[in-house]
Amino acid sequence: MKALQGVDGHVTWVEAERPACDAGQVRIRVAAAGLNRADLLQMKGLYPPPPGASPYMGLECAGVIAEVGAGTAWQVGDRVCALLASGAMAEEVIVDARHVLPVPEGLSLHEAAALPEVYATAWLNIFQLGGVKAGEKVLVHAGASGVGSAAIQLCKAFGNSVWVSVGSAERLAYCQALGAAGGVVRNQNLDDLEAIGPFNVILDPVGASYGELNLKLLARDGRWVIIGVMGGRKFELDLAQVMAKRAQITGSTLRNRDDAFKAELLSDLRQQVWPLFAEGRLSPQLVDTYPVEFAQAAYAELETNQVSGKLVMIIDPSLA
Incomplete structure (x- = not known):
């Protein structure tokens, strides 16, 4: 063969x-x-x-x-x-x-x-490891990706509002057509997510370059699930903020x-x-x-x- x-x-x-x-x-x-x-x-x-x-x-x-x-x-x-x-x-x-x-x-x-692959990844990391509950808010970085597309649809189907970060206005429109409530274009207004949050679950394939922002965006008792490091592997983490928010930070792979x-x-x-x-x-x-x-x-x-x-x-x- x-x-x-x-x-x-x-x-x-x-x-x-x-x-x-x-x-x-x-x-x-x-x-x-x-x-x-x-x-x-x-x-x-x-x-x-x-x-x-x-x-x-x-x-x-x-x-x-x-x-x-x-x-x-x-x-x-x-x-x-x-x-x-x-x-x-x-x-x-x-x-x-x-x-x-x-x-x-x-x-x-x-x-x-x-x-x-994409539905297993989205289900595992948002619904099982992220433990999202009906009515909670979800943020999906790289929302127009294969995993992001699956995550948006799953959140909509199970009663969760979902926002995204994406690379262009066209990709944001694509995510909204799938059911995203809204989002930001990363090179234009990424910090605008602070006005939309806080978020109960963040699905993050980016990693270090979004680390400081993710911690700001996370709700108290929120879950931040890291599934990729496209934006780097290391950043400075404020542990006092992790404790104050009772944040759960989970690294996850499926393969x-x-x-x-x-x-x-x-x-x-x-x-x-x-x-x-x-x-x-x-x-x-x-x-x-x-x-x-x-x-x-x-x-x-x-x-x-x-x-x-x-x-x-x-x-x-x-x-x-």
Whole structure:
């Protein structure tokens, strides 16, 4: 089979060993795979897969089950999407059967490929770790990203007002169309968030450059969940302010969580979130697709930070 390999900032469609399908696993013939910022870091050697995981690119995919191992409830021919630690961008993948979800009713395989990573990330960090309650206010930095798009829709669906910071007026309009109450353009009026806050939960993929501001914006007993360090890793933290606000600051990653943790997260997602797609209350926000032959161009577009929503790589165009 073939898989997408990333080395020194470049990607290549290479021959790869076809893995065996063991008990508790399924083999998926991949139709499409979602692009994520973690892929860009892996390409540059800055975010290697966890030990024992596939060396190839990709954290999520959708396709058709081609083989099932013993002890699984899935059937050959089921249309599914899946969350992986790596290796999703391949003609076939072997996945823990507990990390597989059905394609939501009414969605294509291409659309489903844009769901698992971003919805799992948003649900984990706002609703589980962030513990948001109905009526609480949420701030999502990089609100037009794939995770941000999912977070806005989830907050709206579960009764939370949500504000965003974004890179342009066009991206702010995109977020408001998804359900954001408002927000700011980061290079123009980021400090205006102080007049909108305080916020009970802040979802932060930026890190250090927003650290001082986030602490100002956080409500008493607020939760600040850090999921990325695009703006740096270190800043000076006023611990007296942390104590006065009784702030909870949580660092979070999903990729290196163990299989059991991911299984529980995906089970919760299937029960609480997946039905909302069929109801039309959530959508994949698929912006564009690229044939795998144009993988380098797809990642170049992602790296511009101008994508509102999700990009998807088409692996097998015969599967729709």
